[in-house]
Amino acid sequence: MPFTTKQELVEDQADNPPYGTNLTFEHDAYTRIHATSGTTGRRLTCLDTNESWAWFTFCWQEIYRAIGINREDRIFTAFGFGPFVGFWAGYEAAQQIGALAIPGGAQSSEQRLYWLMEARATVLLSTPTYALRLIEIARENNIDLRTSAIRNTIHAGEPGANVASIRAQIESAWSARCWDHAGMSEVGAWGYQCRDDQGLHLLESEFIAEVLSVDTGEPVGEGETGELILTNLGRLAMPALRYRTGDVVQWVSTPCTCGSPSIRFPGGILGRVDPSPRRQHLPERGRVDHPRSARGRRVSVEISKERGMWELHLDLEVAPGADSEAIRAGVAEALGNQLGMRAYHVVGLIALRNNELERAEGYFRQAIDRDPTFSEAYFNLGKIALQRDELERAVELFDKAVELAPDYKEALYRLGFTHRFLGNEAAAAAALARFEALSRQEASSR
Numbered sequence: 001m002p003f004t005t006k007q008e009l010v011e012d013q014a015d016n017p018p019y020g021t022n023l024t025f026e027h028d029a030y031t032r033i034h035a036t037s038g039t040t041g042r043r044l045t046c047l048d049t050n051e052s053w054a055w056f057t058f059c060w061q062e063i064y065r066a067i068g069i070n071r072e073d074r075i076f077t078a079f080g081f082g083p084f085v086g087f088w089a090g091y092e093a094a095q096q097i098g099a100l101a102i103p104g105g106a107q108s109s110e111q112r113l114y115w116l117m118e119a120r121a122t123v124l125l126s127t128p129t130y131a132l133r134l135i136e137i138a139r140e141n142n143i144d145l146r147t148s149a150i151r152n153t154i155h156a157g158e159p160g161a162n163v164a165s166i167r168a169q170i171e172s173a174w175s176a177r178c179w180d181h182a183g184m185s186e187v188g189a190w191g192y193q194c195r196d197d198q199g200l201h202l203l204e205s206e207f208i209a210e211v212l213s214v215d216t217g218e219p220v221g222e223g224e225t226g227e228l229i230l231t232n233l234g235r236l237a238m239p240a241l242r243y244r245t246g247d248v249v250q251w252v253s254t255p256c257t258c259g260s261p262s263i264r265f266p267g268g269i270l271g272r273v274d275p276s277p278r279r280q281h282l283p284e285r286g287r288v289d290h291p292r293s294a295r296g297r298r299v300s301v302e303i304s305k306e307r308g309m310w311e312l313h314l315d316l317e318v319a320p321g322a323d324s325e326a327i328r329a330g331v332a333e334a335l336g337n338q339l340g341m342r343a344y345h346v347v348g349l350i351a352l353r354n355n356e357l358e359r360a361e362g363y364f365r366q367a368i369d370r371d372p373t374f375s376e377a378y379f380n381l382g383k384i385a386l387q388r389d390e391l392e393r394a395v396e397l398f399d400k401a402v403e404l405a406p407d408y409k410e411a412l413y414r415l416g417f418t419h420r421f422l423g424n425e426a427a428a429a430a431a432l433a434r435f436e437a438l439s440r441q442e443a444s445s446r
Contacts, residue, residue: 060089069123074122074149076121078112086156146174154179158362162180202262210228211249212229220251348367379414394414
């Protein structure tokens, strides 16, 4: 049976608008619509009938049960409730298990925090980045989150909850257990964190998993790593058969100390591979394609130092007609998985350019976690704050960038105009005067 890829689904919807041909029923049978963020271009629309959506929420119910969430809990969903499926299913599944579902959309971060405290929520659903953001808001308002009723936090949507340092920050500040969760709009909610921290367990009653070698496309042995391929068993209205997730995992089937009989993936999602057919290694419809676009082409690597930090510049010449943007994004993400701080920033810039703010914020914070003096990451977090109309927060971040790099002209410029929007004329004038002085200095040195 051939693979299904996201690119195929996106192209199918472009060729057969608006919803493509991967639908089991006529359009009038569908009652739910969600969409991916469109990070790599056109967004992917996902449709569900009542029956398929019931299966999607059932998967979330099973995840709640596996980690001990029940009808006595009060579940706060810190989520914008936009077209991205995000925590929609988690919110509805909370009601279905008899818990109190608390909506956290359409509010500022400060309003969300006070609402969460007032409602005595016991469970927080959010991205890991947003859980960290609420920690900052609490500190700014002299709120000790350890006095809240939150005892469990469940995170998805971006890397972080499986990163030991980020998990430790969340658990310490909230005095709660931090849980990782895995799911995809195209596939469903497929995994949950082991109670004994032995990795992610597959919801094996609802999914068939394969782990295949990225190099050969053959199944890898137990304990080895490869790309996770998933087939969902209950979303009949828009099925995903042998779906290439792009996630790199290691699989283990030996009995787990937590008592779960399901296979697990130690360390959770370990990285990403590019699922683009142009650059795939796994066999597509019976043949093996190796990346040809870089074969015999020029690769240039330059190492330099910028503002006291080492940078790696990679120039890759690709074949005529190749998708250079997809290649650039894939290489940047691969570097992010392998090299850490600076490459996390590169991936964050790609997400920011595509207006995927939460994902970008997560990468910039991971870059800062690896190097707290990384001025550019603070600057780009400031740009995200501006897009969210969090002007005071933007001032703090731009100011931090300038503190770390006093000659950072663009940060000074943004700092000045943000102060001006807030009516802080003296501070605005000071920042813009420094910007102009640096500009004159650069012009005279040419």
